[in-house]
Amino acid sequence: MGWDGQRRGALVIEIADLRKGYGTGPRRVQALDGLSLSVPAGSLYGLLGPNGAGKTTTLRILCTLLAPDQGSVRVAGVDPLTDPRAVRRLLGYVAQEVAIDKILTGRELLQLQGDLYHLKPAGRDRRIEELVALLGMADWIDRRCGTYSGGMRRRLDLASGLLHAPQVLVLDEPTVGLDIESRAAIWDVLRRLRDGGTTVLLSSHYLEEVDALADRLAILEAGRVIAEGTPSELKDALGGDRVTLRVREFSDAEEASRVQDLLRGCQGVRQVVVNRAQGYSLNLVVEHGGVVEQLRRQLAQADLPVFALAQSRPSLDDVYLQATGRTLMDAELAVAGIRDPKAERKQSMR
Numbered sequence: 296m297g298w299d300g301q302r303r304g305a306l307v308i309e310i311a312d313l314r315k316g317y318g319t320g321p322r323r324v325q326a327l328d329g330l331s332l333s334v335p336a337g338s339l340y341g342l343l344g345p346n347g348a349g350k351t352t353t354l355r356i357l358c359t360l361l362a363p364d365q366g367s368v369r370v371a372g373v374d375p376l377t378d379p380r381a382v383r384r385l386l387g388y389v390a391q392e393v394a395i396d397k398i399l400t401g402r403e404l405l406q407l408q409g410d411l412y413h414l415k416p417a418g419r420d421r422r423i424e425e426l427v428a429l430l431g432m433a434d435w436i437d438r439r440c441g442t443y444s445g446g447m448r449r450r451l452d453l454a455s456g457l458l459h460a461p462q463v464l465v466l467d468e469p470t471v472g473l474d475i476e477s478r479a480a481i482w483d484v485l486r487r488l489r490d491g492g493t494t495v496l497l498s499s500h501y502l503e504e505v506d507a508l509a510d511r512l513a514i515l516e517a518g519r520v521i522a523e524g525t526p527s528e529l530k531d532a533l534g535g536d537r538v539t540l541r542v543r544e545f546s547d548a549e550e551a552s553r554v555q556d557l558l559r560g561c562q563g564v565r566q567v568v569v570n571r572a573q574g575y576s577l578n579l580v581v582e583h584g585g586v587v588e589q590l591r592r593q594l595a596q597a598d599l600p601v602f603a604l605a606q607s608r609p610s611l612d613d614v615y616l617q618a619t620g621r622t623l624m625d626a627e628l629a630v631a632g633i634r635d636p637k638a639e640r641k642q643s644m645r
């Protein structure tokens with residue numbers, strides 16, 4: 296079991312043209328609408344998208360918990376539809392909400408879980424010890440689960456998903472609702488697993504989480520992948536860093552227009568816009584770092600001061616905005632009122 300030489304970089308998850316709808320008639324929802332995705336072995340891969348984009352549905356299909364209407368899925372070459380047992384051996388799943396027994400201790404729960412995986416008691420207990428160390432659970436693993444904080448429960452969920460040393464770990468929103476410290480602890484564990492060769496696939500609607508963690512990511516919108524690549528590739532595709540320039544604290548239209556003309560003449564500078572509402576500051580896009588130095592020199596030659604110059608890389612939110620025409624936050628707000636979580640829970644239990 297475990298990492299058995301799947302070549303790093305080979306595709307360990309391959310999803311092609313996946314379709315899945317829920318319900319019938321006018322209430323039918325097309326959760327996945329031709330979703331395709333490839334995850335390289337040994338990578339930390341993020342699925343980013345607002346609530347309702349289809350992340351959970353994709354992960355549940357991958358983990359053999361749900362059948363698609365159409366499309367193909369392979370996990371290390373194995374089809375979850377025809378050989379679910381083999382896929383479950385290859386893969387560990389940490390769901391969004393896990394019901395944890397409150398009376399048992401964390402260790403007892405893991406032992407039970409190990410028995411479900413048919414691990415032999417000695418190997419099982421050794422593996423639990425490894426996970427207790429990896430996830431920093433030594434101080435509380437022998438306490439009853441009912442006393443655990445959200446962060447502790449998430450770490451226990453992670454340990455459950457890792458008990459059988461899967462090649463691929465799939466996590467649905469692993470840090471939702473956690474404080475910054477617990478979130479950082481989980482990020483650290485996920486990075487260490489990836490460094491040890493495990494492929495980690497996680498869904499998130501936190502931009503910063505995917506930006507900080509993922510080697511590659513796919514942005515999902517309405518059941519499709521609308522952008523895919525490394526965080527840098529996706530940002531670079533937007534064409535350069537954003538710069539805000541103020542020559543004075545309060546400039547005027549005439550001076551701003553002079554600066555605008557000068558900037559337009561600089562190589563590597565694009566999209567120069569005067570922002571009247573912000574004291575006639577100028578917003579522009581620069582192609583690479585050296586352009587800013589060149590720009591400073593030209594301003595000095597033209598006897599123009601620099602009161603403030605801020606440079607920032609485009610964020611994943613800019614990527615999302617470019618692809619969809621709205622921010623991720625606006626997309627979340629748009630679906631917040633539409634969904635009926637109670638009805639969904641009922642249906643997913645069928």
Ligand SMILES: Nc1ncnc2c1ncn2[C@@H]1O[C@H](COP(=O)(O)OP(=O)(O)OP(=O)(O)O)[C@@H](O)[C@H]1O
Nearest residue numbers: 317324326346347348349350351352634639642643
């Ligand atoms: N069991 C269900 N019954 C009916 N509709 C569902 C069910 N599960 C999901 N949906 C709908 O399918 C779409 C995709 O949902 P999904 O849960 O896959 O998205 P998500 O990106 O994971 O969002 P979240 O993080 O909120 O779960 C949504 O419109 C949702 O309302």
